[in-house]
Amino acid sequence: MQVLSEEQFHSWRTDARVLEKDRYGEKVLLLSDGTILKLFRRKSWFSKTLIFPPAKRFADNAAALQRLQIPCPQVIATYKLFNPYRSVVHYHPLAGETxxxxxxxEQSLEQMQLxxxxxxxxxxxxxxxxxxRSLHLGNIVLTPDGQLGLIDISDLRCLGRPLxxxxxxxxxxxxxRYQQDWSLVSEQARAIFPLFSSRG
Known part of the structure; x- marks a missing residue:
């Protein structure tokens, strides 16, 4: 991972649009060139993220998914920002819609097919x-060429064998379990997933 200087970060930040933030600060920035900066804070000083930062995990997962021919973001670089401390991944977003x-x-969405x-x-x-572990409809993307792919990929594992x-x-x-998503799905489309009948 490279060191991201405060000057470079603020240069990127000047024309960026904040896509996500929380009480600790900005988390996802859309830069003027269409690329993304995703910032991960360290939740404690005695955390495994000190040894294996989430930005590196994101990049490693992207490389693993690409080897498996699964559409995902394309990583440009990973960084460490020191004031405040963040691990940072810079990437091309996966084109499409979640x-x-x-x-x-989409009112006319063909749900059964999708x-x-x-x-x-x-x-x-x-x-x-x-x-x-964080699989939900908000991090599965339908790409312009009709494939499904994954985003927000820091929290996954590629085990090298079938699950x-x-x-x-x-x-x-x-x-x-994300009822706010599945309430928008027709009963016929939900029936494709047998575990609906066994939840709880």
């Missing part, structure tokens, strides 16, 4: 050994 966004804006594709995509992830049945079920249960 499934969450499509559900909210969610059948989603079920196949998740099965493919599991067969390829991708375990994504066990219990890990697959845990992944699905996490996906299906």
């Amino acid at each position: 499934l969450r966004g499509l559900l909210k804006t 969610f059948a594709q989603l079920a196949e995509f998740i099965t493919s992830l599991h067969d390829k050994g991708v375990y994504f 066990s049945r219990s890990m697959r079920d845990r992944n699905y249960r996490h996906l299906l």
